[in-house]
Amino acid sequence: MSTLPTLRIERNLLGRLKVQDPDGTVHEPVTAVRAFPIQTPAANISLVGPSGHEVAWIADLAELPPEQRALLEQELHQREFMPVIQRLLEVSSFATPSRWTVETDRGRCEFVLKGEEDLRRLNPTTLLVLDSHGVQFMIRDPLSLDKHSRKLLDRFL
Template sequence: MTTDLMMNSFTLARDSFGRLNLTGADGALHENVAPVRAFPIQAPDEGISLVSTDGKEVAWIDRLDQLAHATAALVREELQSREFMPEIARILEVSGYATPCTWAVDTNRGKTSFVLRGEEDIRRIGSESLLVSDNHGIHFLIRNQYELDKHSKKILDRFL
């Protein structure tokens, strides 16, 4: 079953294997394309490249909100299946203030815990955001450190 979705100069469709295929305005078919965000944290819905399996860009999307709703939904769905970056909503507790230590957090995907190897695994991204990497290489996003609750801010301040 293939569902065609029209965009400005190309068509996106899922094939029977669930892969995303792009047909250009010239009729050229690019199979199994993947969306890649240019700025995944600062501007997740802007600057999305559709790349072929060999890594070459075959189409560019300036903004997802400029696409038809169904097309934007298809691109978002594909991005979500490829990306995994839970957002920390609250820091519940830490096992200690010396690293390595275990953090218990509440994320947009539920409660979890992870080991922070060192303070260098907390990186600033812009003026508000932080990227926290655990001992397995999973990245957790704190979108705005200033919007965290008082308890979470107090814990985070000990590591920054």
């Protein structure tokens, strides 16, 4: 496993990530995986080789040169699809299943909440919503939502 300052992270000719160790060994393709994607999204990143073994560990993305940091952030963004709900616009019913219309950081969306067990509290300030297709949505802080959104959400909590 390599340490940070001497790593070289770039894309290969096929657009996949590759890592070069200080000794010149190239690992490709590698996959960037966050250890704690919700609690510390900019820290604790593992670069995993094709055999499934870790080839490098990045304690903090801020330690990387800007171009390598941008490359890893782009890769992680593509790998992890978890829209953040910013507003609840409408809920079809306060009994489940119900159709939710929401605004997220990726645009407006409609989904079906199958059961109340698909709305989970991860910690005191973060909720995870699982739709009927298995897509996960996050609500970072329910108290920061507008009054209408909080009123709709409170019916399910």
